[in-house]
Amino acid sequence: MSTFAFLFKLTRYRIGLYLLNAIAWSLIYLAPIAPGWITKQFFDTLSGNAVYGFSVGALIALLIASALARVTMILFGFVTDVNFRFRVGSLLRRNMLSRILKEPGAKAIPCSPGEAISNFRDDVDQVEETVSWSVDSFGMTIFAAVSFYILYGISATMTLWVFLPLVLVVTIAQASTTLLQKFRAASREATSQVTGAISEMFSSVQSIQIASAEERVIARFRQLNDNRRQAMLKDKLLTQTLDSVFSNAVNIGTGFILLLAAQSMRDGSFTVGDFALFVYYLTFVTQFIQNFGKFLTYFKQSTVAKERLASLVQGAEETILTESHPLYLRGELPAPGMETDGAQGDSRGGTAARQAERNGAPSTAKEGPQAKGTAGANAVSGGPAAERAAGGPAVRPVGRHSSTSGKQGGIPLLEVDGLTYRYPETGRGIERISLRVPAGSFTVITGRIGSGKTTLVRTLLGLLPKDEGDIRWNGETIAKPGDFFVPPHSAYTPQVPRLYSDTLKNNILLGLEEDEARLEAAVYAAVLEPDIAALQHGMDTVIGPRGVKLSGGQAQRTAAARMFVREAELLVFDDLSSALDVDTERKLWERLYEHRPATCLVISHRKTALAHADTIIVLKDGRVEAEGTLEQLLESSEELRHLWNREDEG
Numbered sequence: 249m250s251t252f253a254f255l256f257k258l259t260r261y262r263i264g265l266y267l268l269n270a271i272a273w274s275l276i277y278l279a280p281i282a283p284g285w286i287t288k289q290f291f292d293t294l295s296g297n298a299v300y301g302f303s304v305g306a307l308i309a310l311l312i313a314s315a316l317a318r319v320t321m322i323l324f325g326f327v328t329d330v331n332f333r334f335r336v337g338s339l340l341r342r343n344m345l346s347r348i349l350k351e352p353g354a355k356a357i358p359c360s361p362g363e364a365i366s367n368f369r370d371d372v373d374q375v376e377e378t379v380s381w382s383v384d385s386f387g388m389t390i391f392a393a394v395s396f397y398i399l400y401g402i403s404a405t406m407t408l409w410v411f412l413p414l415v416l417v418v419t420i421a422q423a424s425t426t427l428l429q430k431f432r433a434a435s436r437e438a439t440s441q442v443t444g445a446i447s448e449m450f451s452s453v454q455s456i457q458i459a460s461a462e463e464r465v466i467a468r469f470r471q472l473n474d475n476r477r478q479a480m481l482k483d484k485l486l487t488q489t490l491d492s493v494f495s496n497a498v499n500i501g502t503g504f505i506l507l508l509a510a511q512s513m514r515d516g517s518f519t520v521g522d523f524a525l526f527v528y529y530l531t532f533v534t535q536f537i538q539n540f541g542k543f544l545t546y547f548k549q550s551t552v553a554k555e556r557l558a559s560l561v562q563g564a565e566e567t568i569l570t571e572s573h574p575l576y577l578r579g580e581l582p583a584p585g586m587e588t589d590g591a592q593g594d595s596r597g598g599t600a601a602r603q604a605e606r607n608g609a610p611s612t613a614k615e616g617p618q619a620k621g622t623a624g625a626n627a628v629s630g631g632p633a634a635e636r637a638a639g640g641p642a643v644r645p646v647g648r649h650s651s652t653s654g655k656q657g658g659i660p661l662l663e664v665d666g667l668t669y670r671y672p673e674t675g676r677g678i679e680r681i682s683l684r685v686p687a688g689s690f691t692v693i694t695g696r697i698g699s700g701k702t703t704l705v706r707t708l709l710g711l712l713p714k715d716e717g718d719i720r721w722n723g724e725t726i727a728k729p730g731d732f733f734v735p736p737h738s739a740y741t742p743q744v745p746r747l748y749s750d751t752l753k754n755n756i757l758l759g760l761e762e763d764e765a766r767l768e769a770a771v772y773a774a775v776l777e778p779d780i781a782a783l784q785h786g787m788d789t790v791i792g793p794r795g796v797k798l799s800g801g802q803a804q805r806t807a808a809a810r811m812f813v814r815e816a817e818l819l820v821f822d823d824l825s826s827a828l829d830v831d832t833e834r835k836l837w838e839r840l841y842e843h844r845p846a847t848c849l850v851i852s853h854r855k856t857a858l859a860h861a862d863t864i865i866v867l868k869d870g871r872v873e874a875e876g877t878l879e880q881l882l883e884s885s886e887e888l889r890h891l892w893n894r895e896d897e898g
C-alpha cells in the first residue's frame with residue numbers, strides 16, 4: 249500500500265470530521281485575503297487612489313472584524329483538528345494492539361517491548377501529524393491560488409518573483425526524498441535500540457550485578473546512545489537545512505519584489521495600497537511555502553513510520569492498520585467480548601471468548617520473542633461471555649471431576665498428532681510429537697534441558713505458531729489453539745511467572761470476580777496458606793515489583809493458585825517444582841492428586857512428580873523418546889533412568 253493510500257484510508261475513517269477540519273482550515277488560511285484587501289483600500293484612501301468610497305473609520309472597523317472572525321475560526325479549527333487526529337491515532341493503536349493480541353503469545357511482537365512502545369508512540373504521532381497537516385496544505389494552496397490571482401492582476405512580474413521560490417523549494421524537497429527517508433529510518437531505529445536497551449537493563453538488574461557486567465552494559469549503552477546521537481544529528485541537520493532553504497528562497501524573492509516595487513511606484517504604475525497588499529500577502533505566501541515543504545517532509549517521514557507499523561503486525565496485510573472499528577470514546581464501554589464492529593468492519597479471527605479474556609484482565613501470556621516462561625497463568629477467565637462464546641463446559645469448583653470429558657477409555661480429552669515447531673532463529677524445537685492425555689489423568693513430560701518440553705506445551709497451547717500437526721479436544725480438531733486453550737478449557741503456569749504490583753489476592757484473581765470459597769480452595773491446592781498466614785496483611789499484602797518480594801517458590805505457587813482459581817479442565821504446569829522444596833512439592837501434587845480436580849499436563853524431572861504420573865512422556869532432541877508408566881520406563885528407557893538417577897546425584 250502506498251503512503252498516500254494509507255493516509256487516505258485513515259482519513260476515510262472519519263471523513264466527515266476530516267472535511268469539516270479541511271473547511272475550517274481552508275477558511276482560516278483564506279481569511280488573510282480580506283484584511284489584505286482592506287489594508288490596500290486603507291492606504292489607497294490615504295493616498296487618494298481609492299476606487300471604493302469607504303471611510304478610514306469603516307476600514308479600521310472592517311479590519312478588526314476580520315481579525316476577530318479569523319480568531320474564532322482558528323478556535324473552531326483547533327477543536328476539529330484535535331478531534332480528528334486523536335481518532336486517527338487511536339484507530340491505528342487500536343488496530344495494532346488488536347493484531348498483537350491475536351498473535352501466538354510468545355511471538356506477539358517481533359521486537360523488544362521498548363521498540364514496540366516507540367512504534368506505538370512516535371510512529372503513530374508521525375502519521376497523525378501528516379494527516380493533520382494535509383488539511384493545512386490544502387487550505388494554504390487555496391490561499392496561494394487566490395492570492396496569486398489577485399496579485400497577478402496587479403503586477404504579473406512581481407507575482408512571479410513571489411512564486412518562483414516555491415517551485416525551487418518543491419524541487420529541492422523532492423530531490424532530497426531518499427536521503428531524508430534514510431536518515432529518518434536510521435534515527436528511529438537508533439532511538440528504539442536505546443529504549444530497548446533501557447528496558448532490558450531494568451528487567452535484568454540482578455543478572456547484570458551477579459555477572460559484574462555493569463561496565464560492559466554501560467559501555468554498550470554509551471555506544472547505542474552515540475549511534476543515536478549521530479543518526480539524530482544527520483536527520484535534524486537535513487531537516488533544518490531544508491527548512492532554511494525554504495525560508496531563504498522566499499527572502500530572496502522578497503528582496504526582488506522590493507527592488508521592482510520601488511521602480512514601478514516611481515513610474516506611477518503601482519500604488520501604495522498595491523505595495524501594502526503585496527507585503528501583507530507575502531508573509532502568508534512565505535508561510536505557505538514553508539508549511540508546504542514541512543508537509544512534504546512529514547509525508548516522507550510517514551512512509552518510514554508506516555513501514556515500521558507494518559513490521560509490528562508481522563506479515564499481516566497492511567490494510568488491517570486502517571480497518572474501521574469503533575473506539576468507544578464516549579459513554580459506557582461494551583461488556584468484554586461484546587464489542588460490536590457492526591457495519592464498520594470486524595476484528596476477524598479472534599473468538600469472543602478470547603476477546604472477553606483479553607478485555608477482562610491483563611493477558612499474562614504476552615511475552616517478547618526471546619522471553620521464556622515469564623508470563624503468569626496463560627489465561628484469565630473471561631466470565632460468562634467467554635464461556636458462552638467458547639461453548640465450553642461450565643466452571644466447576646475445585647474438587648469435583650468434570651463430567652463433560654470424563655471419557656476414560658474412550659476418546660482422550662486431548663490428542664496431539666505430529667506437532668512440529670522449529671524456532672526460525674535456530675531451527676531447533678519439536679518434531680512430529682504425538683501424545684494422548686485422557687481426562688482426569690496426570691501426565692508428566694520429562695527430558696533433559698533443551699529437549700523441547702517448554703516448546704511442546706507452548707505450541708500445544710497456541711503460544712507458539714505450530715508448523716505442522718493436529719490438536720484435538722474430545723476428538724474435535726482445534727483450529728486455533730491460542731483461542732481455545734484458555735479457561736474454562738485450560739490454564740497454564742509458565743516456568744517464571746509474572747506477578748504484578750498489586751495485592752496477593754488481586755494477583756491470583758487477575759480480574760476474576762471474587763468467590764471466597766473458590767479462592768480458599770485455590771490457595772489450599774497451591775499450598776500457599778502457610779505463606780499467607782506469615783504475611784502481615786495476608787491476602788491483602790501488596791506483592792510484585794513494588795511490594796513484598798516473594799521467593800521463587802512463593803511466586804510459582806501464587807501463579808499456581810491463579811491457575812487453580814480459574815478451575816479449568818486442563819491444567820498445564822511448566823516445571824512448577826523448579827523453585828519448590830521437595831516437601832512443598834509433594835504436598836502440592838498430593839493435594840492435586842487427591843482431589844483430581846482436572847486433567848494435569850506437567851513438565852517436570854522431579855521424582856515426586858514422576859511418581860504421581862499415570863503416564864510419562866520422555867523427550868529427547870525435540871522428539872518423543874519413550875512413553876509409559878514409571879515402572880515400564882525405568883525398565884525400558886535409558887533416558888528416563890538417566891534423569892531418575894541424576895536427581896539422586898543432585
Ligand SMILES: Nc1ncnc2c1ncn2[C@@H]1O[C@H](COP(=O)(O)OP(=O)(O)OP(=O)(O)O)[C@@H](O)[C@H]1O
Nearest residue numbers: 618671673674676677696697698699700701702703
Ligand atoms: N526463543 C528461542 N529461540 C530459538 N531457539 C530456542 C528458543 N527457545 C528454545 N530454543 C531451542 O529449542 C530447543 C528446545 O528448547 P526448550 O526450551 O523447549 O527446552 P526445554 O526442554 O523446555 O528446556 P528446559 O528444561 O531448560 O526448560 C532448545 O534447543 C533451545 O535451544
